[in-house]
Amino acid sequence: MDLNYTPEQEAFRQEVRQFLKDKLPADIQERVQKRLRPTKDMVQRWQQILHAQGWGGSTWPKEFGGPGWSEVEQLIFEEECALAGAPRQLDFGLRMVAPVIMKFGNQEQKDRHLPGILSGDVWWSQGYSEPGAGSDLASLRTTAERDGDHYIVNGQKTWTTLGQHGDWIFCLVRTNKEVKSQEGISFLLIDMKSPGIDVKPIIMLDGEHEINDVFFDNVKVPVENRIGEEDKGWTYAKFLLGHERTGLANVGQWKAMMRRMKEIARQEQDDGKPIIENPRFRDRLAQLDAELRALELTVLRVLTNASGPGPEASILKIRGTEIGQRMFELAMEATGQDAITHIPEALEPDYTGPLVGSVNAVPGAGDYFNMRKLSIFGGSNEIQRNIISKLVLGL
Numbered sequence: 001m002d003l004n005y006t007p008e009q010e011a012f013r014q015e016v017r018q019f020l021k022d023k024l025p026a027d028i029q030e031r032v033q034k035r036l037r038p039t040k041d042m043v044q045r046w047q048q049i050l051h052a053q054g055w056g057g058s059t060w061p062k063e064f065g066g067p068g069w070s071e072v073e074q075l076i077f078e079e080e081c082a083l084a085g086a087p088r089q090l091d092f093g094l095r096m097v098a099p100v101i102m103k104f105g106n107q108e109q110k111d112r113h114l115p116g117i118l119s120g121d122v123w124w125s126q127g128y129s130e131p132g133a134g135s136d137l138a139s140l141r142t143t144a145e146r147d148g149d150h151y152i153v154n155g156q157k158t159w160t161t162l163g164q165h166g167d168w169i170f171c172l173v174r175t176n177k178e179v180k181s182q183e184g185i186s187f188l189l190i191d192m193k194s195p196g197i198d199v200k201p202i203i204m205l206d207g208e209h210e211i212n213d214v215f216f217d218n219v220k221v222p223v224e225n226r227i228g229e230e231d232k233g234w235t236y237a238k239f240l241l242g243h244e245r246t247g248l249a250n251v252g253q254w255k256a257m258m259r260r261m262k263e264i265a266r267q268e269q270d271d272g273k274p275i276i277e278n279p280r281f282r283d284r285l286a287q288l289d290a291e292l293r294a295l296e297l298t299v300l301r302v303l304t305n306a307s308g309p310g311p312e313a314s315i316l317k318i319r320g321t322e323i324g325q326r327m328f329e330l331a332m333e334a335t336g337q338d339a340i341t342h343i344p345e346a347l348e349p350d351y352t353g354p355l356v357g358s359v360n361a362v363p364g365a366g367d368y369f370n371m372r373k374l375s376i377f378g379g380s381n382e383i384q385r386n387i388i389s390k391l392v393l394g395l
Ligand SMILES: Cc1cc2nc3c(=O)[nH]c(=O)nc-3n(C[C@H](O)[C@H](O)[C@H](O)COP(=O)(O)OP(=O)(O)OC[C@H]3O[C@@H](n4cnc5c(N)ncnc54)[C@H](O)[C@@H]3O)c2cc1C
Pocket: 125, 126, 127, 128, 129, 132, 133, 134, 135, 136, 158, 159, 160, 161, 162, 211, 373, 376, 377, 378, 379, 380, 381, 382, 383, 386
């Protein structure tokens, strides 16, 4: 197997690089490179620019308006976007609910929802987890009771990432309590402006409002918003999780971060010496760099496998998230006391004040804390190990 990029793939990389140079707005790039969260407007503006180029849905097939890129081209595109400082596209619409709608939705649902996802006009959230239903997702208790041509939804979803911006949320709900827990679940698309929905912030360790509780109090949802068959939602949910995990290796983001880490490590510290001159630090950085390269090759190997990712998705999720977390640990060491400088207001979308200290240009304690989430969401790494032991090792 040849793991080098072909001349065509290298030419494609140059095309993407040039596009980013020409079209990535400077204000968005600056915010991303300073490791501040891009605002909702920035994420949507960037999505519109990509959409105008025909690149809005980099993983989408042509028949639904995507560019029809190969897996390797998608990887190159993501890597170049990360290296250039483009904001991450919103996975919940593009990579989670869209593939489910494409595969299991009816024509009306495709026509209604896919264009808004591609253009970035509609912000989607993921309503899977509940208090008491995370790893053991099938024990979820949010109910949807049939009332004529509507469902009446009651319950609570939690950890809903960026749900404060959400226009729509895709939810797993219990439609049958009489059968085995996996068999009584349905997959509903819910307009977040519906009466009875209340979104409440959860503030994370880094002080950011990134996640939310979402409460449903007698929310009326038309039956036509159900994907596929009633009580068959578990099948669609599992299909979606497979898509989520493959994206979690995050090679492009980590390569951009590694490049930044090397710059930081070469800067002079308070003692006048760059930390790269410390052999222990240098060894760990080199080790991580080699492991990142190995992850990149593994991702390429998995993606070019004709049968597509199976349980390998779990391996990529574990490896990618572990490398990411170690990267931020090292970054905190490299930045020394600057890592704890923190300007909470700078996390607000409308912050335009001075960016004092180096925290705004380098990853610091906030990032370190934030990245603890990597081994929890998308199915915790312990759960991924269970999957590997069962499906790969046959234990
Ligand atoms: C920052 C963040 C954002 C998130 N965003 C979203 C979102 O947008 N939408 C959404 O629906 N969900 C979201 N999640 C939820 C996420 O998917 C869950 O947190 C995750 O599935 C774990 O569930 P839990 O938190 O209930 O932990 P639990 O399931 O209670 O697990 C607690 C601990 O026990 C371990 N454990 C549990 N069961 C087993 C087992 N069988 N074998 C071995 N170890 C086990 C887990 O690995 C974990 O370490 C988000 C989570 C975080 C942290």
